[in-house]
Each structure stands twice: as structure tokens, then as C-alpha cells.
Amino acid sequence: MAKEKSGGARSKLRQHFLANIGRVMDSNELRKVAGDISEWARRVRELRTEEGYLILTHNDRSELKPGEYLLEISKPQPAFERAISKETRAFVLDRNGFTCQMCGAVAGEPHPYDPTRKTRLHIGHIIDKSMQGPDDPSNLRAICSVCNEGASNVTLTRPDLQKLLVQIRRATSADQLEILKWLVTKFPKQAIEISNK
Numbered sequence: 435m436a437k438e439k440s441g442g443a444r445s446k447l448r449q450h451f452l453a454n455i456g457r458v459m460d461s462n463e464l465r466k467v468a469g470d471i472s473e474w475a476r477r478v479r480e481l482r483t484e485e486g487y488l489i490l491t492h493n494d495r496s497e498l499k500p501g502e503y504l505l506e507i508s509k510p511q512p513a514f515e516r517a518i519s520k521e522t523r524a525f526v527l528d529r530n531g532f533t534c535q536m537c538g539a540v541a542g543e544p545h546p547y548d549p550t551r552k553t554r555l556h557i558g559h560i561i562d563k564s565m566q567g568p569d570d571p572s573n574l575r576a577i578c579s580v581c582n583e584g585a586s587n588v589t590l591t592r593p594d595l596q597k598l599l600v601q602i603r604r605a606t607s608a609d610q611l612e613i614l615k616w617l618v619t620k621f622p623k624q625a626i627e628i629s630n631k
């Protein structure tokens with residue numbers, strides 16, 4: 435039998451995912467679908483990174499085990515997210531301190547809403563494209579996959595400072611210390627300046 439070309443394996447995987455929306459599949463099944471090639475996992479990754487299919491793994495969903503894959507929606511992500519240059523992406527992530535600008539989750543760390551998930555950051559628009567928001571870095575920000583999945587139509591406003599301070603003052607000392615630790619990690623220079631005053 436002739437060796438499968440990579441394009442062939444990718445399109446077989448794409449068809450299989452699209453025919454099995456919402457069903458969890460494991461690596462054995464996908465390897466077989468891809469024609470038993472060793473690069474099957476790379477082809478799955480390409481469906482995600484190059485074609486924009488939101489194929490979920492245990493990094494995205496706590497109920498998935500390592501080696502399990504799930505596609506829930508057939509529509510790929512807009513080309514924007516894929517076409518964004520490495521430089522712009524790196525610039526925005528760095529400017530945002532590799533932190534989700536909606537919930538404060540840090541890239542690579544357990545997600546605060548779901549500690550079994552590792553935080554994965556995407557680039558999102560501040561003013562949505564549907565509202566004529568430009569693709570310019572000034573209109574882009576880091577958003578984690580948790581917020582990205584649920585946030586498309588939700589307008590989250592930043593908490594009001596006074597209310598936020600009241601919340602923190604009412605919290606337990608242990609929680610306040612957690613907040614302090616998080617702030618010191620986020621603002622190391624300012625923390626030294628303030629403590630030297």
C-alpha cells in the first residue's frame with residue numbers, strides 16, 4: 435500500500451472530526467483514521483493551528499483525559515486568530531504579562547476557575563471586529579481559553595475600585611495574603627519601591 439501523504443491524513447482527520455462532533459475520541463482511533471502514520475498528532479495540531487478547528491484536549495477541558503480529543507463546534511475560528519503574526523502575538527502577550535486580561539489567569543499555570551486545566555492564552559479583540567474593532571495591537575489583548583470559550587457575547591466590565599477594595603478588606607487574611615503574593619509577582623519592581631518607602 436502506498437504511504438499516505440500528509441495532506442491526505444489531515445483531510446481524513448478533518449472529515450472524521452466533523453463527522454463526530456461532540457464525541458470524545460482517543461489517540462488509537464485518530465491514529466487509525468490517519469492511516470497509522472506516526473505524525474498523526476502533528477496533523478491534528480495543524481487542524482487546530484492552521485485551519486482553526488477548536489479541537490479540545492485535557493489542557494482545555496478537565497473532563498478529558500490525556501490523549502483524548504473533542505471537537506464540539508464544526509465552525510473553525512476566524513482566520514484572524516490564525517493569520518496574526520508571531521511578532522504581534524508575542525508583543526501583545528508580553529505587554530499583557532502573559533496574563534488573561536479578563537480573569538487574571540497566567541499562561542501555563544493551573545486555571546483559577548478550573549485548577550485541573552492549564553491556562554492557554556489566545557489573542558482577542560478589545561472592541562469586537564463586528565463593532566469595527568481593528569486588528570491593530572492597540573485593540574488586541576491576551577484572553578485565556580476559558581474566557582474565550584464563554585466570552586464571545588459577554589461584555590465584562592472591570593470591577594469598580596471601591597467595590598474591589600471592600601471585597602478584599604472583607605476577605606480572610608489567608609485570601610488577602612494570596613492576593614498580596616499575586617500582586618507582588620505581577621508588580622515586582624513596584625513592590626520593592628513601596629516596601630522601601
Ligand SMILES: [Zn+2]
Pocket residue numbers: 534535536537538539577578579580581582
Ligand atoms: Zn480568562
